Amino acid sequence: MRRNTERMLSMIDSAVAGAAPFLPVRLVVFPEFAHAAPVFQTAKELLEKLAVTIPNEHTELLERKAREHDIYIQTGTMLEADPLWPGRVFNTTCLIGPEGVLYKYRKVNTWIPYEVHTSPHDLEGYEEPLFPVADTPIGKIGCAICYDWLFPEAIRQLAAGGAEVLVRVSAYMEPWGATPPMDWWTTVNRCRALENTAYVVAANQGASLKHYPPYSWPGGSMVLDFDGRVLAEASPGPGERIVVAPLDISALRHERASRRGHHMLAHLRTEAYPVYKEHRYPPKMQSEGESAEPLSFEANCQLIDESKRKIETP
Numbered sequence: 001m002r003r004n005t006e007r008m009l010s011m012i013d014s015a016v017a018g019a020a021p022f023l024p025v026r027l028v029v030f031p032e033f034a035h036a037a038p039v040f041q042t043a044k045e046l047l048e049k050l051a052v053t054i055p056n057e058h059t060e061l062l063e064r065k066a067r068e069h070d071i072y073i074q075t076g077t078m079l080e081a082d083p084l085w086p087g088r089v090f091n092t093t094c095l096i097g098p099e100g101v102l103y104k105y106r107k108v109n110t111w112i113p114y115e116v117h118t119s120p121h122d123l124e125g126y127e128e129p130l131f132p133v134a135d136t137p138i139g140k141i142g143c144a145i146c147y148d149w150l151f152p153e154a155i156r157q158l159a160a161g162g163a164e165v166l167v168r169v170s171a172y173m174e175p176w177g178a179t180p181p182m183d184w185w186t187t188v189n190r191c192r193a194l195e196n197t198a199y200v201v202a203a204n205q206g207a208s209l210k211h212y213p214p215y216s217w218p219g220g221s222m223v224l225d226f227d228g229r230v231l232a233e234a235s236p237g238p239g240e241r242i243v244v245a246p247l248d249i250s251a252l253r254h255e256r257a258s259r260r261g262h263h264m265l266a267h268l269r270t271e272a273y274p275v276y277k278e279h280r281y282p283p284k285m286q287s288e289g290e291s292a293e294p295l296s297f298e299a300n301c302q303l304i305d306e307s308k309r310k311i312e313t314p
Contacts, residue, residue, distance in 0.1 A: 034076020178220025
């Protein structure tokens with residue numbers, strides 16, 4: 001993790017220096033698992049060998065770098081342990097500015113059945129906001145992680161919380177990658193931008209199969225405007241890329257204020273969707289202090305099957 005964090009600090013310096021003749025860099029975003037990938041198969045192993053509490057030495061190094069350059073940094077994810085929730089591991093990213101950690105986002109829609117991380121949604125008595133938004137001098141910023149973005153409701157909640165810049169921290173893998181005909185990565189990013197009238201900054205892991213079997217991650221990090229236009233895009237494929245694009249928050253605010261047609265946030269008929277009145281997943285929630293049932297691929301499959309039965313027999 002220390003080696004990964006040091007590389008990220010170096011990349012921040014490169015991005016700031018490279019863009020200096022043209023425009024100031026104020027926001028830097030890293031992909032999911034940039035600090036640490038979940039290379040162990042059980043939550044128990046992750047907690048013993050890889051999980052960290054937050055804040056930690058990595059967030060402190062990034063805070064120092066944020067103050068040095070007067071920037072905001074959306075970290076790559078860390079596997080997080082929290083003494084309040086023993087036996088559980090979260091997939092977590094932080095927004096860090098010169099003033100410190102502004103929010104901590106824990107992945108709500110874990111990539112089940114494969115991920116054995118805990119969703120904070122599944123914990124009864126969990127009181128922290130699931131979808132925090134930070135009001136910063138460069139705009140209102142909200143983040144969600146990878147699979148979260150396949151749930152329009154998650155990103156809509158960030159927009160409803162005021163987010164003007166929607167950040168996607170991802171390790172989105174093939175075959176649902178950044179090139180046709182299965183370019184889910186690009187399609188979803190564009191949809192979330194235009195349906196929420198918000199900028200999207202999406203950083204994707206670009207790791208090759210030989211480093212992280214059984215998947216390869218196609219990169220394709222991109223920045224989109226509030227109409228879903230791609231402003232900048234990394235060429236797909238493994239390897240490091242730095243993508244830079246201008247975000248005009250004043251233009252976004254003018255658009256939201258003046259637009260009447262295609263203003264989906266204002267047009268939302270919230271009561272029209274009875275599907276949200278029914279609890280669906282997970283079938284059972286756990287209370288604070290209750291011993292964690294060990295998450296596993298098999299247990300996740302059983303929960304998914306039980307949830308599917310609710311769909312089949314409404």
